[in-house]
Amino acid sequence: METILKVEGLKKTFTLSKKQMKLEKTKDKKKVAVNGISFDAYRGEIFGLLGPNGAGKTTTLRMIATLIKPDAGDALVDGSSIVKDPGAVRGKIGFLTSELKLEDFFTPNYLYDFFSNLYGVDVATCKSRKEKLFKRFGIDEFAEVKIENLSTGMKQKVSIVISLVNDPDIIIFDEPTNGLDILTAKVVTDFLLDLKKQGKSIIVSTHIFSLVEKICDRVGIIIHGEMVCADTLERIQDGMSMEERFFEIFEAHGGRIDA
Amino acid sequence: MHNIVTIIKKELARFFKDKKLVFTTVLFPGLMIYLLYSFMGSGFLNKMEGDSTYIPKIVVNEIPSEIEPLFQETKYDFRGFTENELDAVLTQIENKEIDVAIIFPENFEEDIQTHSQIPNVEIYYNSTKSDSSSAYRALIAVLSQYENTLSNVFDVNVDQSITYDLASEKDLTGEIFSMMLPMLLMIFIFSGCMGIAPESIAGEKERGTIATLLVTPMKRSELAIGKIISLSIISLLAGLSSFLGTILSLPKLYGGQMDGVNAMAYSMMDYVMLLVIILSSILIIISLISIISAYSKSVKEATTAIMPLMIVVMLIGVSSMMISDKGPSLITALIPLYNNVACMNGIFGFTLNPIYFAITLVANLIYTFIFVFVLAKMFNSEKCMF
Numbered sequence: 001m002e003t004i005l006k007v008e009g010l011k012k013t014f015t016l017s018k019k020q021m022k023l024e025k026t027k028d029k030k031k032v033a034v035n036g037i038s039f040d041a042y043r044g045e046i047f048g049l050l051g052p053n054g055a056g057k058t059t060t061l062r063m064i065a066t067l068i069k070p071d072a073g074d075a076l077v078d079g080s081s082i083v084k085d086p087g088a089v090r091g092k093i094g095f096l097t098s099e100l101k102l103e104d105f106f107t108p109n110y111l112y113d114f115f116s117n118l119y120g121v122d123v124a125t126c127k128s129r130k131e132k133l134f135k136r137f138g139i140d141e142f143a144e145v146k147i148e149n150l151s152t153g154m155k156q157k158v159s160i161v162i163s164l165v166n167d168p169d170i171i172i173f174d175e176p177t178n179g180l181d182i183l184t185a186k187v188v189t190d191f192l193l194d195l196k197k198q199g200k201s202i203i204v205s206t207h208i209f210s211l212v213e214k215i216c217d218r219v220g221i222i223i224h225g226e227m228v229c230a231d232t233l234e235r236i237q238d239g240m241s242m243e244e245r246f247f248e249i250f251e252a253h254g255g256r257i258d259a
Numbered sequence: 260m261h262n263i264v265t266i267i268k269k270e271l272a273r274f275f276k277d278k279k280l281v282f283t284t285v286l287f288p289g290l291m292i293y294l295l296y297s298f299m300g301s302g303f304l305n306k307m308e309g310d311s312t313y314i315p316k317i318v319v320n321e322i323p324s325e326i327e328p329l330f331q332e333t334k335y336d337f338r339g340f341t342e343n344e345l346d347a348v349l350t351q352i353e354n355k356e357i358d359v360a361i362i363f364p365e366n367f368e369e370d371i372q373t374h375s376q377i378p379n380v381e382i383y384y385n386s387t388k389s390d391s392s393s394a395y396r397a398l399i400a401v402l403s404q405y406e407n408t409l410s411n412v413f414d415v416n417v418d419q420s421i422t423y424d425l426a427s428e429k430d431l432t433g434e435i436f437s438m439m440l441p442m443l444l445m446i447f448i449f450s451g452c453m454g455i456a457p458e459s460i461a462g463e464k465e466r467g468t469i470a471t472l473l474v475t476p477m478k479r480s481e482l483a484i485g486k487i488i489s490l491s492i493i494s495l496l497a498g499l500s501s502f503l504g505t506i507l508s509l510p511k512l513y514g515g516q517m518d519g520v521n522a523m524a525y526s527m528m529d530y531v532m533l534l535v536i537i538l539s540s541i542l543i544i545i546s547l548i549s550i551i552s553a554y555s556k557s558v559k560e561a562t563t564a565i566m567p568l569m570i571v572v573m574l575i576g577v578s579s580m581m582i583s584d585k586g587p588s589l590i591t592a593l594i595p596l597y598n599n600v601a602c603m604n605g606i607f608g609f610t611l612n613p614i615y616f617a618i619t620l621v622a623n624l625i626y627t628f629i630f631v632f633v634l635a636k637m638f639n640s641e642k643c644m645f
Contacts, residue, residue, distance in 0.1 A: 067645070068641040088476075099645075101468050
């Protein structure tokens with residue numbers, strides 16, 4: 001199997017504000033969000049990052065997407081280093097996370113063309129891709145409606161489509177079905193499986209066990225900023241449900257389930 | 260270059276497709292300045308001239324015979340009063356019932372003829388009533404004219420057909436415009452920039468839309484340049500609107516006192532140089548506001564942080580009134596914003612030193628490049644952006 005993403009020893013420490021220190025109930029100004037995470041993702045597979053809130057999933061994905069810089073370690077995205085050549089990495093990936101918002105004033109149609117332009121996609125390709133994606137997600141019906149007038153599900157569909165304007169081989173989705181109704185969540189899940197069939201590599205972070213069981217080929221479990229295990233779904237599950245197995249691993253690594 | 264153009268197009272589309280924003284940023288300031296200055300001008304004029312149909316009520320103890328015809332020419336309503344009524348008359352002036360009371364001393368005419376002593380005429384009036392004030396000024400003028408006829412030894416500039424003030428229309432225009440307009444222009448430019456830049460940078464940070472741009476392969480410097488150019492274009496329109504509003508309303512603001520001042524005294528070259536220097540000022544101000552906005556977490560925080568800069572710009576604007584006739588020294592062309600004010604002063608006053616102008620443009624371009632570099636670095640900094 002061809003490695004398309006190689007993550008080696010990624011580390012990230014944040015400085016906490018006084019307010020954050022109070023919230024985290026700590027006197028330590030530094031918080032290690034990601035502590036030497038390493039894993040590989042292969043071409044044409046869906047790799048799931050599973051972990052509780054605050055485990056370091058989003059920070060890891062933000063580093064791979066070059067939104068933030070790692071304190072140590074590196075990741076090679078289809079051969080390009082996130083540290084040495086972040087510009088090249090950005091051109092190769094599609095990144096979706098809840099913190100990336102679309103400007104309310106514009107329409108899906110305008111925004112798709114705008115981002116295509118920034119990725120250097122030629123007009124004809126942009127048009128044909130847009131037609132396919134808009135049809136696939138039913139965006140045609142609200143293509144000329146301003147983002148501010150769309151529902152959460154509609155906005156998420158537009159965000160997904162815009163993250164794919166450059167037809168990337170590596171797609172990084174951070175909690176793609178979070179906050180979506182069951183119908184929109186299914187559209188998104190089916191689409192991820194379609195992308196996999198097209199030979200795309202998908203890294204998806206989630207804490208929804210059913211989603212992991214349904215779409216992931218391999219899974220990495222992150223607890224307290226460390227990758228505690230990464231393997232195929234079958235080997236990780238070890239005959240158990242994903243939920244049962246996760247909590248077993250979680251508790252084995254010092255995790256506590258507070259009431 | 261392609262990405263810079265894409266960003267500029269997006270920013271301009273965001274602005275021009277929002278009719279409310281176009282109205283409040285570009286049309287409204289110019290319109291408001293024009294209407295406000297015009298109303299203020301007509302208000303001042305009314306205050307100065309008083310009510311033209313009103314006949315001021317004047318009381319006088321005894322009008323000397325030589326002065327009576329002069330007073331009659333004023334067409335005021337003259338009435339007599341006795342010394343016993345003085346207190347009541349003064350109270351009436353205080354209550355704005357009577358406009359002026361004139362008290363000629365006893366033996367006024369005799370004293371004048373014999374030169375035994377200088378008689379003192381007392382005129383009471385109420386400065387808070389405009390009709391009283393204007394009647395007072397008119398009566399003082401009448402009495403001064405009478406006094407001149409008594410002791411006329413020589414005249415100065417008596418021939419009204421000769422123009423004694425040899426200042427040309429150009430000089431007069433330059434003198435007045437070079438004092439006021441640089442300061443007003445700087446304030447208008449800054450207001451225009453302040454209205455849009457924090458929203459475009461701090462606002463995008465606050466809403467999370469700038470992160471969406473930062474995950475694209477576009478270079479941070481392209482984003483910074485694209486933002487600064489587009490914001491400068493919008494600020495230029497806002498600044499020009501305010502400028503036009505000011506130029507058109509100035510004659511109304513000054514009533515008839517701006518006779519001889521003519522904005523047409525400036526050549527096309529002057530206007531081109533003015534436009535270039537306005538653009539240069541906008542680039543500096545937009546860059547500074549953009550850097551402050553990129554450092555701020557929200558539009559509110561950015562607006563608060565920009566206030567000290569606004570005070571500095573206003574103070575620099577006021578400095579145009581203190582520039583001597585010799586003009587500023589060349590070294591000051593290296594001081595951003597002050598160099599713009601000095602150039603505006605030079606353009607309006609027809610005294611611009613071309614070398615100073617050139618140094619200003621080059622220096623400001625270098626500063627803008629430095630600011631763009633800093634802004635690009637900030638776009639690259641996760642501490643600033645997230």
